[in-house]
Amino acid sequence: MPEAKANKTATEAAVEAATEAAGAAGAADGAADSARPRRRQARGEARIAQLLRAAADVFCTSGYTASSTNAIAREAGVSPGTLYQFFPNKEAIAVELGDRLLDRWRDTYGAAFAQSHTELPLDRMLDAVLDPLIAFNCENPAFSVLMHGSEIPGRITEAHDTLHATMLTRVESVLADYLPDMPAAQVHRIAEMAFMVFKAGLDLIMANEGEERAAYIQELKTVMFRYLDPLVGDDALCPAPTKRIDTP
Numbered sequence: 001m002p003e004a005k006a007n008k009t010a011t012e013a014a015v016e017a018a019t020e021a022a023g024a025a026g027a028a029d030g031a032a033d034s035a036r037p038r039r040r041q042a043r044g045e046a047r048i049a050q051l052l053r054a055a056a057d058v059f060c061t062s063g064y065t066a067s068s069t070n071a072i073a074r075e076a077g078v079s080p081g082t083l084y085q086f087f088p089n090k091e092a093i094a095v096e097l098g099d100r101l102l103d104r105w106r107d108t109y110g111a112a113f114a115q116s117h118t119e120l121p122l123d124r125m126l127d128a129v130l131d132p133l134i135a136f137n138c139e140n141p142a143f144s145v146l147m148h149g150s151e152i153p154g155r156i157t158e159a160h161d162t163l164h165a166t167m168l169t170r171v172e173s174v175l176a177d178y179l180p181d182m183p184a185a186q187v188h189r190i191a192e193m194a195f196m197v198f199k200a201g202l203d204l205i206m207a208n209e210g211e212e213r214a215a216y217i218q219e220l221k222t223v224m225f226r227y228l229d230p231l232v233g234d235d236a237l238c239p240a241p242t243k244r245i246d247t248p
Contacts, residue, residue, distance in 0.1 A: 044086070047078075047082070047086060048086055048096075050076050051073075051078070051086060051093065052096060052100065053076075054072050054073075054075035054076035054077075055067075055072045055093045055094070056097060056142035057075055057142075058071050059094070059097075059142050059145045060141045060142050063145065064094060064145060064146065064151055064152055065151045067090060068090065069083055069087075069090050069093070072090070072093065091153050094146060094156065095153055095156060097142065097146065098153075098156035098159070099159075101140055101142065101146065102156075102159055102163060104136070104140070105136060105143065106163065108133065108136045109132075109133060109167055112128070112131075112132045112133050113174065118177065122225060122228060122229055122232060123221075126224055126228075130198070133202075134202065134217060137202055137205075138205070138206065138213070141206065144206060147160045167195070168191060171191040171194060171195055172188055175190055175231075175232065178231075178232035190228075193227070194224065194228065197220075197227065198220070198224070201223065202220070204216045204219075205217055205220065
């Protein structure tokens with residue numbers, strides 16, 4: 001009996017050891033299986049980013065309407081079949097690229113209109129607000145192509161129109177802080193005029209490069225300053241001096 005009990009104990013120990021080994025092997029396999037999808041996902045994201053960069057270049061060079069999935073695949077250095085694994089057509093590529101650029105634009109204009117910037121003197125405020133907005137557009141020329149083309153998918157243009165309205169509201173809010181006694185309708189007109197001046201100046205900036213681009217950036221800031229300074233500059237914010245009346 002003692003010998004049988006010992007044999008049984010040895011058998012149970014062997015079973016437990018085998019079970020633990022199997023569990024460890026299963027855990028290792030599970031970890032490997034979970035790591036493989038992450039690697040595949042990372043490769044997929046890298047490929048998508050590659051295709052979107054290529055699409056941005058093709059859209060800027062050829063325009064959205066004249067671009068094709070074959071041209072985008074060729075620019076990315078992949079086969080059309082590889083492209084179709086990620087995007088069914090050119091419109092899907094444009095929508096994904098537009099969504100990503102719009103997200104970055106929201107972050108950019110949100111930072112540009114930080115409250116601390118609007119507390120600066122007008123010339124420094126224009127630098128702080130305009131520089132990041134201009135830099136974003138210069139670094140992402142596809143943004144302008146996708147936001148303003150006539151054949152762009154409606155989802156992109158609708159999102160852009162919403163963002164445009166949001167930005168205009170923000171400009172109005174900033175001006176209202178400077179001009180608390182001005183009627184709301186007049187503040188709206190000033191904000192809309194300033195916004196349209198910025199857009200027109202940005203078109204000229206984007207059409208040039210190097211020193212000419214820098215010169216147009218300075219011209220835009222000069223125009224904006226000369227328009228806004230009589231309204232919101234330091235002199236405009238100071239109350240008019242009281243006329244002294246000398247008593248005889």
